[in-house]
Amino acid sequence: MRTVIENGWILTMDSADTCYENGYIIIEGDRITHVGKSPVPADLLAGASHVDAGGSIVMPGMINTHCHVSMIPFRTMGDDCPDRLRRFLFPLEEKAVTPQLVYWGALYGIAEMLLSGITTFLDMYYFEDQVAEACRDAGIRGFLGETVIGQKTCDSEAPYGGLDYGRKFIQKWKGDPLVSPLIAPHGTNTNQPEFLEKAYALACEYDTLYTLHASEMDYEMDYFAREYHQTPTEFLHALGVLSPRTLLAHCIHMTESDLDRIAAAGASVSHCIGSNTKAGKGVSPVKTMLERGIPVGLGTDGPSSGNTLSMFTQFRLFASFHKTENRDRSLFPARDIVRLGTRTGAKALGAADRIGTLEPGKQADIVMVERNSINMFPCYNPYSALVYSAERANVDRVWVAGQERVRHGRLTGLDETEIRRRLLEQMPDFLEKSREFASII
């Protein structure tokens, strides 16, 4: 089965940033076989099904390197409440999150990501098996890790239950075409050091990614300074858990030596500009990270922290924040920002051989962004249009692994209304338990 996408403004995001103002892509099975400038060679058209991109921007599926997708039920709850993680998110999660809520929350959030052009996401949460099922049911690519944390959780009475859950989860999903399992200790200061090490040993044993929140919180920085006279990064380095399999989420508060250690270890960073700045936490030094060769992907964070599950929100915030931090309009031209959300994101996930660009041999993860809506005209520079103008609603068609998951802004295989209905069915107990926090949310 061969599909030809024609008449697109194709941004391959390959290493030369090759772009065809009028180009084509050919998909066979789950892969891209050809990308080029129109016209399509006649011999490739025979027997193929045909998609007219109608001048749309065609780009690689966007890659969301940090999420807690199942947190949909928390969205718009106490957005402006300081220290919300400890004041109501942790306690409410522990009391009220169920496997069903995780599944339907994940399916809802995955639908939202597909509709906004995200074809791959990294997730860390509880009952991660349910997130994996949702990925399989929705046909999105997931890098999924069970959370390991030194406290009672919704899926473990005992602290660190995620370690056993995580081992079984990795064993179950290893080798799946869409789900790449990994292990996700919650953060630098929410695990005792030996459990950070144990989780790392598990990642090494099964050759998976290892992701955790790092250098995000003021109190985390204070804790490591006080207890260890170290930064969290120095601490992780001394523990021996920084390597190319390590993906650090946030990294807001960084010293020069932190950046040296991350770069030398070959570790990656997930930068969540929307979540970090909505919380007033600060701006990660991404310019310096990239100068040192650290792969930096973009992340929406969970819908409770970042609200939209759209990379376009991150693009616009990224541009404004990093240009302003550096007082330089020319820094991070739009193309460089789109690259972070595609090719560099793939690299941060250790998956650059399979996804992140439109090139022959890569997985057919493809997004078509229409230019007919009022906000998308004129378009002299498609990267500019994506970074400064586009929104979720401009996403027209999406393929993951060669399967069309969104057509004309609608899910092909899922019923949005039904997902919301099923999620709502799971929410009464959650809402009841949230009343305990009514005064702060």
Add this chain to the structure above:
Amino acid sequence: MRTVIENGWILTMDSADTCYENGYIIIEGDRITHVGKSPVPADLLAGASHVDAGGSIVMPGMINTHCHVSMIPFRTMGDDCPDRLRRFLFPLEEKAVTPQLVYWGALYGIAEMLLSGITTFLDMYYFEDQVAEACRDAGIRGFLGETVIGQKTCDSEAPYGGLDYGRKFIQKWKGDPLVSPLIAPHGTNTNQPEFLEKAYALACEYDTLYTLHASEMDYEMDYFAREYHQTPTEFLHALGVLSPRTLLAHCIHMTESDLDRIAAAGASVSHCIGSNTKAGKGVSPVKTMLERGIPVGLGTDGPSSGNTLSMFTQFRLFASFHKTENRDRSLFPARDIVRLGTRTGAKALGAADRIGTLEPGKQADIVMVERNSINMFPCYNPYSALVYSAERANVDRVWVAGQERVRHGRLTGLDETEIRRRLLEQMPDFLEKSREFASII
């Protein structure tokens, strides 16, 4: 003719921030006559036409306090080019902007604003008569000023031609129900002082607003320091042009004494966070401005500078930037940000008696934001949903002065496709002339 809007989550944005989770609004002619909690009193229903808001968020029409709407043809052109105003915007405007381009660009941009829930905008440009015609044709509320500037422009061979044009423009449009004419000297450093004074005298003579760019550019700050040993604000104050009729756009670089002078004069500020930060210029000290009682409205700036003509873009950027600047998540909770885009914006335009809130006696400028789309669920806090999640595509219905201008996301009185076609017809000469700048755009 009476219209009843029922079953809305009504954010009145009145001085008590009154909100009805299930409420109604009644419109008669161009005004709101009643706002309240459901059910609607039976005697008010008789003979009325009925709109079911279906749980949508119903808010005052948003107010865009700074724009150059006719710059649509420039959008995505050289977005990341430093000093683009002097390097290609001024020269290309002077060579290529025609009355027809201004009219069709304005109509296009006005359509975009209506579709994103903006019902009032302030504009400064050339051939401003064409912008006024576009407002009348589209049925949007415009505070419009011809630009006065000390150089040749597209509508005047001689410098300062805008002063004569502006006088005629004010005479022509004064008293119009939708168009409020004003005068708009371009900026502090692009007019000789006597012309800033002449423009101010004109504003006083006709009792109009007076708006200009101020404290926006690094080179502007340097110029006043060098030439006058003053800040631009000190200079404007000494010139006697700061008063309640003065609306200063941008005000990024402010001293304490600048803020004192603006507050004491009763002048207002238009804050364009998207445009300012995309340019890497810096973040205006809005927290301090508001503490001193300065009315601060939000502005999209022109589509060349701000790209989207959507207040939602400004809301999200505003939250992230001001919380981060002040390292305080609790600062500017979402409701305060929505207030800037509605009630405070009206105050900044000197129009708080007519627009900016949903109250009996006010103009019926009303926006309905649906909550069915995937990004708008859940919604515990409608302000949060507007600031952190909403986008143009969530705007369902819009009324200006009691006239429905958008229904179910479509313009009622204008044909979007036809506007784009007519605008494109006007663009070949503009595009030809833009080639001169091909190396930088």
